[in-house]
Amino acid sequence: MMEPGRPALACRIPWTLIVFLAAATVPWIGNRYDTFLASQIVIDALFAVSLNLLLGTTGLVSFGHVAYFGVGAYVCGILMKTYEVPFVLAFPAAGFGAALFALVSGYFCVRLQKLYFAMLTLAFSQIVWAIAYKWNDMTGGDQGLPEIPYPDLDWMDAIPGFGDLRIGARFYLLTLVLVAVSIAVLRMITRSPFGRMLTTIRDNPERAAFIGLNVRAYQLAAFVVAGTFAGLAGALYGLFSRGVFADYVFWAKSAEVIIMTILGGMDFFWGPPVGALALVWLNQQITAYTEYWPFVLGTILLVLLFLFPGGIVGGIVAGFRLARRRIARSDA
Amino acid sequence: MAGSFLFSQFMGGLTTAMFLFLIASGLSLVFGVMRVINFAHGSFYMIGAYLAWQVVQWLHPSAEAFWPAALFAALGVALLGAVVERLFFRYLYGREELYQLLFTYALVLILGDAAKFVWGTGQLSVSAPPVLSGSVEIFGTAQPLYNLFVMAVGPAIAFAGWLVLNHTGVGRMVRAASYDREMLDALGANVGSIYTGMFVFSSFLAGLSGALVTPIQSIVPGMDVLIIVQAFIVVVIGGMGSFWGTFWGSVIYGQVLSFGILIFPGFSLFSVFALMAVILIVRPWGLFGRPI
Numbered sequence: 001m002m003e004p005g006r007p008a009l010a011c012r013i014p015w016t017l018i019v020f021l022a023a024a025t026v027p028w029i030g031n032r033y034d035t036f037l038a039s040q041i042v043i044d045a046l047f048a049v050s051l052n053l054l055l056g057t058t059g060l061v062s063f064g065h066v067a068y069f070g071v072g073a074y075v076c077g078i079l080m081k082t083y084e085v086p087f088v089l090a091f092p093a094a095g096f097g098a099a100l101f102a103l104v105s106g107y108f109c110v111r112l113q114k115l116y117f118a119m120l121t122l123a124f125s126q127i128v129w130a131i132a133y134k135w136n137d138m139t140g141g142d143q144g145l146p147e148i149p150y151p152d153l154d155w156m157d158a159i160p161g162f163g164d165l166r167i168g169a170r171f172y173l174l175t176l177v178l179v180a181v182s183i184a185v186l187r188m189i190t191r192s193p194f195g196r197m198l199t200t201i202r203d204n205p206e207r208a209a210f211i212g213l214n215v216r217a218y219q220l221a222a223f224v225v226a227g228t229f230a231g232l233a234g235a236l237y238g239l240f241s242r243g244v245f246a247d248y249v250f251w252a253k254s255a256e257v258i259i260m261t262i263l264g265g266m267d268f269f270w271g272p273p274v275g276a277l278a279l280v281w282l283n284q285q286i287t288a289y290t291e292y293w294p295f296v297l298g299t300i301l302l303v304l305l306f307l308f309p310g311g312i313v314g315g316i317v318a319g320f321r322l323a324r325r326r327i328a329r330s331d332a
Numbered sequence: 333m334a335g336s337f338l339f340s341q342f343m344g345g346l347t348t349a350m351f352l353f354l355i356a357s358g359l360s361l362v363f364g365v366m367r368v369i370n371f372a373h374g375s376f377y378m379i380g381a382y383l384a385w386q387v388v389q390w391l392h393p394s395a396e397a398f399w400p401a402a403l404f405a406a407l408g409v410a411l412l413g414a415v416v417e418r419l420f421f422r423y424l425y426g427r428e429e430l431y432q433l434l435f436t437y438a439l440v441l442i443l444g445d446a447a448k449f450v451w452g453t454g455q456l457s458v459s460a461p462p463v464l465s466g467s468v469e470i471f472g473t474a475q476p477l478y479n480l481f482v483m484a485v486g487p488a489i490a491f492a493g494w495l496v497l498n499h500t501g502v503g504r505m506v507r508a509a510s511y512d513r514e515m516l517d518a519l520g521a522n523v524g525s526i527y528t529g530m531f532v533f534s535s536f537l538a539g540l541s542g543a544l545v546t547p548i549q550s551i552v553p554g555m556d557v558l559i560i561v562q563a564f565i566v567v568v569i570g571g572m573g574s575f576w577g578t579f580w581g582s583v584i585y586g587q588v589l590s591f592g593i594l595i596f597p598g599f600s601l602f603s604v605f606a607l608m609a610v611i612l613i614v615r616p617w618g619l620f621g622r623p624i
Contacts, residue, residue, distance in 0.1 A: 127609060252557060295441065
C-alpha cells in the first residue's frame with residue numbers, strides 16, 4: 001500500500017529488495033552468532049506476518065496462533081527425524097498439516113465473536129499443547145524431539161561463494177529465501193481483492209454481510225492461510241533450533257507473537273517484521289544484563305499500549321507526517 | 333474397597349474444584365461486569381500466596397499466624413488491584429479488547445518477575461493452622477480437615493456472592509452495569525466506582541485464594557500461569573459472569589480431571605481443554621450463563 005503523499009524518491013527505492021540483499025550478506029559479514037540471531041528474526045518475522053493477516057488485516061484476535069506454528073514444527077520434525085522424509089517433502093507437508101488443522105479449528109472459531117473467538121483459539125492451542133506434552137510415542141512428550149537432522153544442503157556447493165559456508169549459514173540462507181517467498185505471497189494476498197474484503201470485514205462486518213459477502217467463509221479462508229504460513233514458520237524454527245518441544249506450543253508463546261506484531265505496528269504490512277527484529281534484538285541486549293527479561297517486556301508492552309498504540313512503524317509514519325506538515329507550513 | 337477408592341477420587345476432585353472456584357469466581361465477576369478477561373488474576377493469586385508466606389514468617393513464633401496472614405494477603409492484593417485499576421486499567425475500558433488482554437498480560441509478566449525478584453525462585457510452603465491440621469475418616473478414607481474446611485468456604489462464598497448480587501442494592505447496581513453501562517451512567521450512578529469496586533473485590537478473592545492454597549501446595553514461580561488457564565476453563569464451562577455457573581463449572585472440572593485420569597491416563601489434560609472447546613462451540617456463554 002503506497003502511503004498517500006509520500007515523497008516520490010522514497011517510493012522508487014526498492015526497499016524490500018535492499019533489506020533482502022542486506023539480510024543475505026549476514027553469513028559473510030557477521031559471525032556465527034549474528035547468523036543465529038538473523039535466523040531467529042527471519043523466522044519470527046514470517047510467524048508475525050502470518051498472525052497479522054488475522055490481527056491487523058481481518059481484525060480477528062487469535063490467542064492461539066502458536067498452535068499452527070507448533071503443528072508445522074511437529075509435522076516437519078516427526079517426518080524428518082522419525083520417518084527420514086527429505087525436507088523438500090516435509091516442509092510443504094508441515095504447511096499442509098497446519099492448514100488442515102486451521103481449517104478444522106477455524107471452522108468453529110469464526111462462528112464466535114471477539115472474546116469468545118480469542119478463547120476458543122486459546123483452547124485449541126492448549127489442546128495441541130496437551131497432545132504434544134502427553135503423546136510420548138509420536139511427539140516425545142515432555143522430552144520433546146531433539147536432534148532433528150538438518151536438510152541436505154550439499155547442493156549449495158555448486159553455488160559460487162557458498163563452498164566454505166557452514167551448514168548453519170546455509171540453512172539460514174535457505175530460510176531467508178523461503179521466508180521471503182512466503183512473505184511475498186502474503187503481501188500479494190493482503191493486496192488482492194480478497195485481502196481488501198478482509199479489511200472491509202474488519203471495519204464493518206454487518207455491512208460486509210449486507211453487501212453479500214459470506215463473512216465467515218472469508219474469515220475462515222484468512223484463518224487457514226494464516227495457519228499455513230505459521231506452520232511453515234514452525235517447520236523452519238524446529239530445524240533451526242534442532243528440536244521441537246512442547247514448550248513451543250504453550251499459550252504464552254501466542255502472547256509473545258502478538259506483542260511482536262503490536263510492537264512493530266499491526267496497521268502496517270511491514271510492522272510485524274520490524275517488531276520481530278526489534279524484539280529479538282532487545283531480548284539479546286537485555287538478557288546480557290539481567291535475567292528479568294519478562295519484566296522489561298511487560299514494561300515495553302505497557303508503554304506501547306498507553307503511549308504508542310501504533311507501534312514502531314506507526315510512530316515513524318506519524319513522525320514523518322508531522323515533519324512534512326511542518327515543512328509544508330513553513331513553505332507557505 | 334472400590335467404593336472408598338472412588339470416594340477418595342471424588343473428594344480429591346472436589347477439593348481441586350473448590351480451590352478453583354475461589355479463584356475463578358473473581359475472574360468470572362470481572363468478566364461478567366467489565367467484559368474483560370483478566371490474565372493477571374492468576375498473578376494476583378500468586379502474590380496472595382507469597383504475601384501470606386511473608387506474614388507467617390514475620391509472626392513466626394505464633395502458631396495461629398495463618399489466619400492474620402490470609403487476611404493480610406487478601407487485603408494486600410485488594411490494594412494492588414485498586415492501584416492497577418485506578419492508575420491504568422480504567423483508561424482502557426473504551427479500547428478494543430486486544431489492548432485490554434495485552435494490558436493484563438503485561439501485568440502477568442511484570443508481577444511474575446517482581447515476585448521472583450522479592451521472594452526468589454525456590455519453593456516456599458506454609459503449614460496448615462493447628463486447628464485444621466488433622467484428618468478425619470469418612471467411608472474408610474482419611475480426609476485432611478483443611479481440605480474439608482476449603483470445601484465449606486467455597487460454597488459459602490458462592491452463596492454470599494449470589495445473595496449480594498441478587499438481593500441487595502449494590503448487587504442490583506453491579507448487575508445493571510453488566511447489562512448496560514451507558515444507561516446506568518446516564519441514570520446518574522457512578523459506574524466508575526462500581527468498576528473499581530468489582531475489580532478490587534475480585535483481587536481480594538484472588539489474594540484470599542492464594543493464601544488459602546499455601547497449606548496444600550508449595551509456592552513456586554509459574555503458579556500464576558498454570559492456575560489462570562484452569563480458572564479460564566472453569567469460567568468458560570460454567571458461564572462467564574455467573575456465580576453459580578462458575579461454582580458448577582469448578583465441580584465439573586474437578587471431577588473430569590479426577591476421573592479422566594482413571595479413564596484415559598495421560599490424557600486428562602487433553603480432556604479438560606477438549607471440554608472447554610466443546611462448550612465454547614456448542615454454548616459459548618457456558619452451561620449457566622446467558623447469551624450476550
